[in-house]
Amino acid sequence: MSRERYLRQLDSLKESIVSFEKMVELAFRNSMIAVIDLDVKLAERTLAFEAEVDKREEGIEISISDLLALQQPMASDLRLVVSALKISADLKRIVGLSINVAKIPGRIEGGHLKPLIDEVLSFPTIFLILQ
Numbered sequence: 001m002s003r004e005r006y007l008r009q010l011d012s013l014k015e016s017i018v019s020f021e022k023m024v025e026l027a028f029r030n031s032m033i034a035v036i037d038l039d040v041k042l043a044e045r046t047l048a049f050e051a052e053v054d055k056r057e058e059g060i061e062i063s064i065s066d067l068l069a070l071q072q073p074m075a076s077d078l079r080l081v082v083s084a085l086k087i088s089a090d091l092k093r094i095v096g097l098s099i100n101v102a103k104i105p106g107r108i109e110g111g112h113l114k115p116l117i118d119e120v121l122s123f124p125t126i127f128l129i130l131q
Contacts, residue, residue, distance in 0.1 A: 006067075009066070009067055010067070010080065010081075013060070013064065013084050016056070016063065017060065019056075020057065020088065020091055023052070023053060024053070024091045027049050027095050027098045027099070027102075028098045030042055030046040030049075030098075031099070031101040034046060034104075034105050035102075035105055039105060040106055043103070043105040043106060044106075046102040047099060050099050057091070057092045060088045061085070064084060064085050067081050068081060
């Protein structure tokens with residue numbers, strides 16, 4: 001019975017990391033689009049996303065703490081749990097940087113950077129990164 005619970009907790013942790021990654025990807029993409037298009041409304045929606053991301057990351061950390069304290073994973077399971085902790089921290093950092101990027105459109109007055117942004121986006125490597 002406890003082994004089944006343990007395996008469910010591991011699966012839940014994996015699913016949480018994947019959904020957290022999707023959330024982070026959306027924040028990153030929206031922040032970049034907000035800067036490229038100077039879209040203040042999209043930037044504001046991205047900024048509002050921060051609290052939800054914080055809750056998700058905190059939930060993952062609690063799950064990891066519970067797994068480590070109560071189940072004492074070994075070998076590959078321990079590597080999975082520790083990796084999830086590191087991935088979660090990295091994703092949180094990406095969101096923090098995305099939030100900083102999303103603040104840019106609100107600070108820019110007018111569209112004087114739009115031609116420069118369009119020129120930079122004409123480079124093929126930038127286009128591939130944003131897809």
